[in-house]
Each structure stands twice: as C-alpha cells, then as structure tokens.
Amino acid sequence: MCGIVGYVGSEPAGPIVYGGLENLDYRGYDSAGVALVEEPLTIAKRTGEVSELEVPGAPGATCGIGHTRWSTHGPPTDPNAHPHTGQTDEVAVVHNGIIENYESIKEELQEAGHDFSSDTDTEVIPHLLERELENGHDLLSGLETVVDMIEGSYAIAAVRAGHDRIVATRHESPLVVGHGDDASFLASDVTAFLDRTRDVTYLEDGDIARLEAGSVTVYRDGDVIDRDVETVEWDADAAEKGGYEHYMRKEIHEQPTALRQTLSGRVDVERGGVDLDVAFPQGYLESLEEIQLVACGTSYYASQYAAQLLEEFADVRATVDIASEYTFDGGRDPWRTLVIAVTQSGETADTLGAIRRAGGAGARTLAVTNTLGSSVTRETDDALFIRAGPEIGVAATKTFASQVTTLALLAADIGRQRGTLAATDAREVLEHLRSLPGAIQQVLDEEARVVAGAEQFVDADAFFFIGRQFGYPVALEGALKLKEIAYDHAEGFAAGELKHGPLALITDETPVLSVLTEGARPAETLNNVTEAQAREAPAVGVTDGTVETDSLDLTLEVPEIGALTPLVANVYFQLFAYHVADLQERSIDKPRNLAKSVTVE
Template identity: 70%
Template sequence: MCGIIGYVGDEAAAPIVYQGLENLEYRGYDSAGIALVNDGGGLTVAKRSGEVSNLTVPDAPDATCGIGHTRWSTHGPPTDANAHPHTDCTDSIAVVHNGIIENHEELRAELDAHEFTSDTDTEVVPHLLEAARADEAVPDLRAALERVIDRLEGSYAVCVVDREADRIVAARDGSPLVIGHGEDAAFVASDVTAFLDRTREVTYLEDGDVADLSADGDVEVFAAGDAAGSEPVDRGVETVEWEADAAEKAGYEHYMRKEIHEQPSALRQTISGRIDIDRGRVDLDVSFPPGFLADLEEIQIVACGTSNYAGRYAARLFEDLAGVRATVEIASEYDFGAGRSPDRTLVVAVTQSGETADTLGAIRRANAAGARTVAVTNTLGSTVTREVDDTAFIRAGPEIGVAATKTFASQVATLSMLAVAIGRERGALAAADARSVLEDLRGLPGAVQQVLDAEDRVRAAASEYGDGEAFFFVGRDLGVPVALEGALKLKEISYDHAEGFAAGELKHGPLALVTADTPVLAVLTAGGRASETMNNVTEAQTRGAPAIGCVSAADEYDTLDVSLPVPDVGTFEPLVANVHLQLFAYHVANDNGRPIDKPRNLAKSVTVE
C-alpha cells in the first residue's frame, strides 16, 4: 500500500527519487521521506508527514544513491517520526518498507538496548541490520539483510542503503518490488510507474528474492535460501508496453477523470485480437486440462471492492453463458468449503494490481484445497500471476486514480469473454448466441464514448442534486453490482453517505431513510429489469426523493427528474450506465473540492490483510 522508490547510478539521486515519490503518491500519502548516501560517506534523511509536496528535498548534488517512501499508515499515526525512511542507532543504515511485520513487538523486545524513535513495525529492520552488521561473520549488507528477513513474519518489500557504499539491497515477500534497468543506473520500486519516464526494461522480483543494485547499473538477484556469495538467479528482463505518458494526467485536472475518459480505448485494448465474431469464439490464452470444463460444477469468484462487483456482474454471465453455477466471495472471507469437489471447481481471482493481500490469501486456500485457479488482473509480473494455474490480463493500461474506473469495465469485459470461451468449450453456448454477445461486447467502446460525450448532462445533475444528505443507488439483476459500484465511487471520493441496493430491497427497510434530501440513482436498462426497478424508484419518489435514471435509449420514464441515456448494447448496458455513475461521483466530489485522486484513508493497492 505504500510507495517505494530507489535509484543508484551516476546522476544526482535526490530529484530522481523525489519524482518517483510524486509518481507513486497514489499508493500512499500520509507522509513521505528520502534517504541519500552522501559522497564520501554519511546519510542525509528528510521526512515529513502529509503529502509529498510537504517534503523538503535535501540539496545533495553529489549523492547518486537514494531511496524514498510515501506512506499509507498501518502501525502508528501519520507523523514526522513515523514517516520512512527509518534508521539504526548510528544513522548508518536507512530502510523503507511496505507491508506488515507481524512479529515486530517480539523483535523490538529483543532489541531493548536499541533506541527506537517511532511507533512503526518497520523500525525493527534497521536495528536488526545494525546488530547483524556487528557480527564479523556477516560480510556485507546483502548478507545482513538475508539474515534479517529470516527473522521477519508477515509481508514486506524492503529497500536498504548503507552510508558506506553506493548500492541498494532489496527484498520482497508478499509485497511487490520491481527492478528497472537504466543506462549505467538501476531503479527499484513498488510499481513501474515510479521510474517509467526513465526506463521500460524491468525485472519482477519473486517472493523470497534479495536484489543487489550497484552504481554501474548491475543488478544481481538471489533466490530465497541462498547464502551470501552464492550464484545469482536469472529473473529475466521484460519490456513494459505502455509509454510513460500513459501514467500522466494529459491535461485533465485529475487522474480519475482522465481514466474515466480512457475507457473506450481501454476496452478496445481488452478486446483487441481476442474475439472471432464469425465463429463465435474467444481466445484469452487461457487453457484447461482435457475434460475439466465438461465436468465443471462451480466457478468461485474471489475479489475485493470494485473487483468484487465486477465478479458479481460476471457471475450472472457465467451462469447464463457457460451453464455452470457461479458464486462470488469477498476474498477476506473466503474458504474452500466442505461439499465442493476441488477437481470440479474453478476459482477465479479478480485483482487489478495482482497484489491484493486478501485475494492472494484466498487463492492460496483454493490452491491448498486442490482447485484449479485463474487470475484476472491488469498487472504483468504481479504476485497473483505466479500463484495461479493461468492468467487472463485485462490490458486496461496503468490506472493511477485510487478509485478504480476503467479497470472495472475491462474486468467485466475480460470475465465476459472468459464466460463465452468456457460456454463454447462446454457446449453450453450456441455459436449464434455467442456471436450476439460478442457483437454487444464489440459495441462497448462506442457506447461508452457516447456517454462521455454527454458528460455535461451528468455534470448538471451533480450540480443540482449533489448536496443530498445521502444517496441511494438501485438496480436489479445486472444492475445490482453496478448500483453497488456506483455507491462505492461516491463514498470513496466525495465522502458522502451512499448505499447500493437491490431495488426490491428498498421496501424491506431502507425506504425508512428516504427523504427529499435522498437522491435515488437507478439503473433502468436492458439486463437490469428496468420496469420492475422503476416501480421501486416510484416508491421512493412518493416519499419526496428526486430520481436520476440511467435509461436504455429506447425507453422513457416521464416521472424521472433526470434521464441519462444508455446506448443499446444488450447485456452490457448496465456496464455503460456505470460510466454515468462514475461521472456523477466525480462531479459531486469536484464541486465539493475533494482530493479526488487521494481520498482519505485509502490507497490504490491493498497489500496487507
């Protein structure tokens, strides 16, 4: 959840590390800090609570090695003292860390002779390194780090510098780290966006790896269990396909609005080269053992937050198109329950980052039970891709805004293609029916563009009704996950109270909360049982609630206060309606002056349980 950046090379490190922190601020913005290895020895550490812009960057033109961190608090409040980097008693070693060290209290008790200055779990690491370096049997910083990580329980991505050398050592287990290969320079970060303006050649570290980055750009990686002096392992070098400017705002005030408007191109990337409409076939480069799909009894989708709602949308499609029971589990609550046959169950993990701790835990439980597993993710080289049997990439491009937008659409599109592929292979979906679904899927980018072109209508609705005391989002069938997702977006970025409901549930309790200050936003489209949903909207209107409807283009509901048209794309109309709801949330939040890309208490990738 925190952002890590490190640089070692032949340029001044301070501006490079600071730029990396700005690029990573979406991962955490409670505090930020930098540690620089000075020319001739010594460390310069600067850290400050608040946003990266609060940090005063040290003037150190001769320092060509440094690490930085932007924090999302877990242990200890967001104060200057709790900001990273943390140092040892002698200010010789500086450490930045992402994750949670679960046995930090036990380790701190062992280090009673050391002086601690923060409330964080991280601070045990530099003091453990200090103790390890005092042992003559430990030859260097990498060996010391290997000794220390053997003591750590929980998850971590750690980067370490020592005042005696221009090098960085790093290790990961359960939290992401990626190496960037520059010309006579090396980078390490929790996300490639940190250094993508400088290199697209990357190496993804695996759990248990320790990396040693030197000033000439050389990088050595050592696998878990290797002793100091052992031969390095080759993790390979990959090229990030998207350009650095894909992670910039491109003239938009906020990343979120830019990414809402990127959905047509993201969907085209998701679909491109994967569907054959004439044959009614899909190729996601996902394969199954012979006979597995024919005997398949259940698909379990595990995910959190927005990804969970994408899974709820897809579950109905798996049942309709693939003819197999589909269930959706909140990943943090998942267990492979009794009564299921592992060899007849497919578990699908949906995670944008591929690093979501709860989802990784769910997949590990599924793997332990013997079920076949597939990941649907946006991130090449992420942990989940190594934990599952197969992966379908959503190919949405980088998403920087904390509130997910374009990845939701691309997740649903990818899962829909998987449903078609499984349905065709199982013989549950006729070619003609598959062609109809794929035609609608091909029409998605254009339909979303039509909604975006009518943004002024949504902006006006947000201006008129955005001061409500609470907001209800309702739908039926495929409209339910969209209602839930719409409410989540508004909660995340506007801080207004919002709830999503199956529309029929309004009369079973929530209607008691409806007043003239409770706008109701409804999904009234194909795939959403519009006429029945409208009955429930009318019930709210008779209590004085204003009603905003996302309506199929061919339909009219004269009693709505605002109608937002949705182009005809059949099964995917609720997904297009979601774009209206994203824009509504954005404009309500923007009118209220909220920090849209940095909502309080939230981070983009939740890598702790």
C-alpha cells in the same frame, strides 16, 4: 499502499528519488522520506505530502531510497515515517508490508541495549541489519540472514553509509527493478521510474537483489539467478493527466480505448470464438461444477456482474466471496472448482490470502488482473490480463469496465468449450462486447447532461442507487464511487429491497439513481422508483428506451447491447460521482483515508 523508490547511478540521487516519490503520489500515504548515501547517511522525513518534504541537496550522493507511508503500526508522525535507521545510523531501510513477529524481535533487541525511536514494525529491520554487519556480514548477506528471522509480508530496500548500492527483497509485496545504461532503479510500482526507463525486472518472492550503477544482480538461496528483463509497453505519458484536471476523469474518458485493448485479438465474431491464451487441463471444463470469484471493493462488484454471466453462458454455478471472508470448505470437490481472483493491482493482500487458501485446498486458480508480473500471477495456475493500462486515480473506473469485459470473454469461452453457449448466441454476445467501446463513447459525449444533474443534486442529504439483475452490482459500484470521492452518504440496493426497510430513509433530499435498461429488469425497477417518488424523492434513471421515463427528474440514455447495457450505464454513475465531488472541491485522485492498492490485510 506504501510506496518505495530507489536509485543508484551517476547523477545526484536526491532529485531522482524525490521525483519517483512524486510519481507515486497517487497511491495514498500520510508521510514521506528519503535517505541519501553519504558518510554519514543524509535522511529527511516528515508527515504530510511529498511536496512538503524538504530533500537535502547532497549533490555528491548518487544513491538513495525513498518511501511514502500509509500507517499500519503507529500513527502518522515524523518519527514513524520511513526511512528508519538502527542503533548506529549506519543503515537505512524502507519497507512495505507487516512484520508479524516484530514485537518479540524488538523486545530481544531492547534487552541487548538497542534503543527505538518509532512505533513501527519496520524499525526492527535496520537494527537487525546493523547487528549482522557487526558480525562480519556485508549488507547483502546481512539481509539474507535477517529475512530468515522475520515473518509476514514485506518489500524491503536498504542502504549503507558510504556504499553506493541498494539491496532489496520481497515476500508477498511487490518490487520491480528498472534498468538504465548507467543507473539502476527500484520501486514498488513501475510508474515511479517510467520517465527514466521502460526496461524492468519483476522480483519474485524470496529474491534478493543488489543494485549498483548500471547493474542488477539477483540472488536466490545464495546463488545468482537470471530474471527476465521486460519492456513496459505503455510510456510515461500514459501516467500523466493529458490535459484533464484529474486522473479520474481522464481514466473515465479512456474507457473506450481501454476496452479496445481488452478485446484486441481475442474475439472472432464470425465463428463465435474467443482466444484468451488460458489453457485448462483436458476434460477440466466438462467436469467443472462451480466457479468461485474472490475479490474486494470495485473488483468484488465486477465479480458479481461476472458471476451472472458465467451462470448464463457457461451453465455452471458461480459464487462471489469478499476475499477477506473467503474459506474453501463445505465439502466442495477441489478438482471441480475453479477459483478466480479478481484484483486490479494483483497485490491486494486479502485476495492473495484467499487464493492461497483455495490453492492449498487443491482447487485450480486463475488470476484476472491488470498488472503483469504482479504477485497474484505467481500465486495462481494461470493469469488473464484485463489490459486496461495504468490507472492512477484511487477510485477505479476503467478497470471496472475492463474486468467485467474480460470476465465476459471468459464466460463466453467457457460456455463454448462446455457446449452450453451455441455459436449463434456466442456471436451475439461477442457483437455486444465489440460494441462496448462505441456505446461508452456515446455516454461520454453526453457528459454535459451529467454536469447539470450533479449541479442539481450536489447538496442532497444522501443518494440511493438501485438496480436489478446486472443493474444491481452497477448500483453498488455507483454508490461506492460517490462515497469514495465525494464523501457523501450513498447506498446501493437491490431495487426490490427498498420496500423492505430503506424506504424509511427516503426524503425529498434523497435522489434515487436507477438502472432502467435491458439486463436490469427495467419495468420492475421503475415500479420501485415510483415508490420512492411517492415519498417525494427526486429520480434519475439511465435508460435504453425500454420503459417510459417521462416522470423522472433526469433521464440519461444509453444504447442497448443486451446483458452489457448496465455496464454502459455505469459510466453515467462514474461521471455523476466525479462532478458532484468536483463541485464540492474534493481531493478526487487522492480521497482521504484510501489508497490505490491495499497490500495489507
């Protein structure tokens, strides 16, 4: 959630650090601040948006760190904003994560005469660092000592007055280093500095990095180690709006391209084969008895869709758990259980916790993520990338489609290897997958019809989304999008459940949006729509022509591509949510109270 930026080089640091914070503006935050390295340190921080932060000129400062904060310990106030300093203001620190034992450390420091000015857990770090400096350590060795004292998850960056270098470390929270010719960059997300370099190193848990102008040294247990320098394949333009008013709408329209990237080089329709570069041990898939998917939010709904595909294609029991509720128990055989962590960012704290519990129990683990070098890829036995490209909007759109598509490929691959999916059936599945980008483009071409529907229903009291089979997780995801960005009361239901209680809420101000396509049992779902219409509810249906929809107030059409048709229908729900929110003049890319990557439990 929070964002970290750092720079050391030959140029004035203030504008570069500020620009990095602007690049992280999408992440969700309630305050921002910078620390520029002079003698003494120059610090500016406040609640509110980055645009409201007045960064001091400090033209002589060529090193600095910055932060955007999403509150965990202490409310959003100016004193609680980062960076934080210690007793002497010699050190400034920014931090993502949670220091679990900060209260006992703070009490110890207060007894020793240290004064604290914030409610945060972070503030204990600069106090500890300054104490280590007094004990003869430099900033690097001081940080090595401090991390042995703290418990929890963290990404930490620290600077010292009069010293043009940054030291940084991480544990269960992301940090990435950027390499320039005469400069070094640091951030929690590569988008912070992508306009300046695409050469990056992803730090791993326990790494401590020292950044100086044009050089980065990484230490582990006191020894210098080599970390690979990778080149980010997408450029800075991919993180810009590209002429769209909002990132979210741009990313909705990027879905055909994103899915082509997801499928590229992985599909051999002629032989019904899939190449995912995921290697399971000999005999593992044949002995597999259960696949468990763990995820949160949109990734959870993508997993619900995928679980049905896994059972259908691979003939294996598939379950889906909300990551924060997941436990590995019930007498399951770890060897015969595959646990799949589905997380766009690869940094979702609840999902990382779940995958650690699964791995600790001895289960084989697999990550499905969008982010190369993310924490989940190091926590699991293998990783499968969805290749959706950068997603800036907080409300996930193209990553949902790419997650389902990637998991569909996995389901087909496992089915082929287990011998449960015949070659002829696999060819049909892969043809449908290959048709996805074009099918979604057809929906995007009908956006004007969605705008008209949004205008018709924008003032509704509440919205119900309903579906069956593959349409059910799409209904849940459609309702979530409307909640996230329009702040309207929206609920997703299994269509058959309407008559078991929710019909009591139906009025003529409660539009019912339904999935009426192949893979969603359209005839039965239409009966449930009719029940709602009998109680004067307006009705919107997404159909592939398999049922008669003349009675609906608005019908939106999609091409039929088997079990993946509801995934195409989902694009209409994304557009509907977007245009309702736009008509209401909501903050679409930065909805209130939400953040893109939830890195705290």
